Amino acid sequence: MEHLREYIDELQDEIRWNNSFHLTQSKLVAAAQRAKQEIEEGKATTMDYDEL
Numbered sequence: 068m069e070h071l072r073e074y075i076d077e078l079q080d081e082i083r084w085n086n087s088f089h090l091t092q093s094k095l096v097a098a099a100q101r102a103k104q105e106i107e108e109g110k111a112t113t114m115d116y117d118e119l
Contacts, residue, residue: 105111 102111
């Protein structure tokens with residue numbers, strides 16, 4: 068019975084994740100397009116991980 072509860076919990080988590088991703092997917096696409104455009108226009112700079 069415990070395995071069944073865990074399985075259901077995992078399914079519910081996956082559904083929440085999918086819903087969350089679906090809601091933000093268009094924003095992610097827009098951000099990627101904006102980044103690509105900035106790279107093409109020479110506005111982007113190389114990221115220095117030491118400065119984070």
